Amino acid sequence: MSFGRGTLVAVVRALVTPFKPLVEALAQCEAGLSAAWAASAHHRLMLVQWGLPPVPEHFDHSIDIFYLWRKTRNPQGIERGIFGGLALQGGDVLELACGDGFNARNFYSVRSKRVVACDFDFRAIRTAKRKNRAPNVGFVQADIRNDMPEGLFDNVVWDAAIEHFTPAEVTEILMRIKTRLRAGGVLSGHTIVKRADGRKSLSYHEYEFRSKEDLYECLHPYFRHVSVFETIYPNVHNLYFWASDGTIPFAPEWPHVITGRTLSVPLQDEPRSSTRTSPSSLPPPSSPRV
Numbered sequence: 001m002s003f004g005r006g007t008l009v010a011v012v013r014a015l016v017t018p019f020k021p022l023v024e025a026l027a028q029c030e031a032g033l034s035a036a037w038a039a040s041a042h043h044r045l046m047l048v049q050w051g052l053p054p055v056p057e058h059f060d061h062s063i064d065i066f067y068l069w070r071k072t073r074n075p076q077g078i079e080r081g082i083f084g085g086l087a088l089q090g091g092d093v094l095e096l097a098c099g100d101g102f103n104a105r106n107f108y109s110v111r112s113k114r115v116v117a118c119d120f121d122f123r124a125i126r127t128a129k130r131k132n133r134a135p136n137v138g139f140v141q142a143d144i145r146n147d148m149p150e151g152l153f154d155n156v157v158w159d160a161a162i163e164h165f166t167p168a169e170v171t172e173i174l175m176r177i178k179t180r181l182r183a184g185g186v187l188s189g190h191t192i193v194k195r196a197d198g199r200k201s202l203s204y205h206e207y208e209f210r211s212k213e214d215l216y217e218c219l220h221p222y223f224r225h226v227s228v229f230e231t232i233y234p235n236v237h238n239l240y241f242w243a244s245d246g247t248i249p250f251a252p253e254w255p256h257v258i259t260g261r262t263l264s265v266p267l268q269d270e271p272r273s274s275t276r277t278s279p280s281s282l283p284p285p286s287s288p289r290v
């Protein structure tokens with residue numbers, strides 16, 4: 001007689017269930033110890049990478065996940081993946097200046113057919129291939145000033161990198177991005193606002209935007225629709241952008257949002273014949289909430 005895996009799991013579960021409080025305490029202990037170890041190991045990794053020259057041009061986001069987020073309670077390291085992910089269309093993605101590949105793998109790949117992620121630094125591509133491989137992500141070494149990957153894409157992502165280029169380079173890259181976007185494709189990305197004391201946030205930065213208006217002015221000559229928004233944390237002022245000739249997230253016609261429209265869809269627990277109209281708490285349709 002042979003036991004399947006399901007039978008074995010059922011037997012183990014039946015034996016262990018009476019001892020759940022003890023087993024859970026042991027599991028919590030192991031998880032706590034390993035989290036503390038992972039945090040201190042990633043702190044040391046950060047000290048080596050950023051304390052000894054030469055400093056890298058990209059950040060290894062495993063340090064965010066295992067050390068910095070826990071220490072600072074600041075989630076800004078993962079915001080770009082979330083906001084960029086809102087613009088995904090489920091098709092082909094080109095990520096420019098992908099760094100360690102963390103966002104390509106953890107935010108862009110699972111809701112896309114394919115991701116081509118490029119960076120001109122072989123160390124970034126080496127880290128990306130080692131730490132952030134995924135079946136539908138291809139990491140390639142390419143300088144986007146003169147060797148941007150060919151093809152047509154539904155999304156182009158340019159996270160934390162527009163500030164690494166001179167205004168003249170940004171102009172050329174934006175024109176090239178337009179040739180890579182399918183009709184209705186979206187460019188998304190992140191950058192930071194220049195510090196109040198005028199000092200560069202990173203020596204590699206060529207041009208840091210002064211405000212969301214400054215970034216908007218840079219993007220809007222190339223796209224019919226541009227949205228720039230900010231998040232402000234104690235030590236960093238982030239800017240995010242979506243730009244497209246088609247629909248950008250949270251536009252009234254974006255299929256994933258309802259903004260103060262009259263609803264004509266029956267609620268699930270209401271009789272079929274009844275329809276729902278604007279609750280009185282919503283503003284009238286003429287003043288959509290965005």
Ligand SMILES: C[S@@+](CC[C@H](N)C(=O)[O-])C[C@H]1O[C@@H](n2cnc3c(N)ncnc32)[C@H](O)[C@@H]1O
Pocket residue numbers: 057058059080096097098099100103118119120121124142143144145158159160161164
């Ligand atoms: C701050 S990192 C951002 C990495 C990643 N996008 C992220 O959000 O974490 C900037 C990246 O731009 C890359 N980069 C700078 N100039 C580039 C160029 N001409 N072509 C391609 N990548 C470039 C750097 O190597 C670096 O990985």
